[in-house]
Amino acid sequence: MFNAHTEQHPFAAAQAQPDARAAFIRRTYAHLAGALFALLVLETILLNLPGIENLIVLMIGQQYSWLVVLGLFMGATWMGQSMANSDTSVATQYFGLGVFVVAYAIIFLPILYIASHHYPGVIAEAGMVTLLLFAGLTATVFITRKDFSFLGPIVAIGGLIALGTIVVGIVFGFTLGLLFSTLMVALAAAAILYQTSNILHRYNPNQHVAASLALFGAVAMLFFYILRIFMARR
Numbered sequence: 001m002f003n004a005h006t007e008q009h010p011f012a013a014a015q016a017q018p019d020a021r022a023a024f025i026r027r028t029y030a031h032l033a034g035a036l037f038a039l040l041v042l043e044t045i046l047l048n049l050p051g052i053e054n055l056i057v058l059m060i061g062q063q064y065s066w067l068v069v070l071g072l073f074m075g076a077t078w079m080g081q082s083m084a085n086s087d088t089s090v091a092t093q094y095f096g097l098g099v100f101v102v103a104y105a106i107i108f109l110p111i112l113y114i115a116s117h118h119y120p121g122v123i124a125e126a127g128m129v130t131l132l133l134f135a136g137l138t139a140t141v142f143i144t145r146k147d148f149s150f151l152g153p154i155v156a157i158g159g160l161i162a163l164g165t166i167v168v169g170i171v172f173g174f175t176l177g178l179l180f181s182t183l184m185v186a187l188a189a190a191a192i193l194y195q196t197s198n199i200l201h202r203y204n205p206n207q208h209v210a211a212s213l214a215l216f217g218a219v220a221m222l223f224f225y226i227l228r229i230f231m232a233r234r
Contacts, residue, residue: 024205031212035101036219042105043112053113060110067170069107074163076103077217084213093209100213104220111227119231126227133226134219137189141196148197151190158187181228188222 046052059069076099083096115123141148162184169176195214203211 020205024203024208024211025199027208028199028203028211028215031097031208032215032219035097035212035216038098038101039105039108039220042102043108046105046109047113047116052109056110056113063173064170067167070166070170073103073107076100081210081213081217085207085210090209097209097213097216100216104217108220108224111224111231115227115231119234122230122234123227126223126230129226129230130219130223133189133222134192137192138196141193141200145200146197147201148193149201151194151197155187155191155194158190162187178229178232181225181232184225185222185229188218188225191218192222 058065060066080096080098080100080103083099084093086092086096112123140146162180165176165180192215195211195218198214199211
């Protein structure tokens, strides 16, 4: 669910020249913005396709259909993550980022369809809160320069527990409520702190695609569960 593993590189951005380090950070956040914009465009296109409700019913209409979708999502994100972290070619890295974005666009379809049809304005509200939280968390890391690597095991274990809880919920048919969504927001926030810290301390200056992908996953999941909270409060 979250990429909590990042290798320590001998020539990390923290040890690079100031101009190289600044260029790496700019590229990382430019790619993150591009990935988020691509997600927005994809969702707009998908939600306006004729008959898209049939696909959504297929995704969530049966007890175990969402479990299949979740499995395909995990496989696609793992593949995208592996390609984005590859040193073979830049094209492979970009293709991996593209696969990652498409996977999130598809798994977000049901909740965005329901929100857009039954909770007017809630998507924009959740998006604004997500951006504000992301900006605050990012500023915390850049201002303090603190190394949040200690959050890595917490994010990894928390992600596995969350995934297990989701699977159990699907199998036994119980709904994950407001408390679960709140805990997932906290986990996503921890992942953003961890990945932002990695940008400063661990990624090398040529890993902007991998760094942007890791941040994208954390931001996307933060938005997903903030949206769930807003919908539950309505």
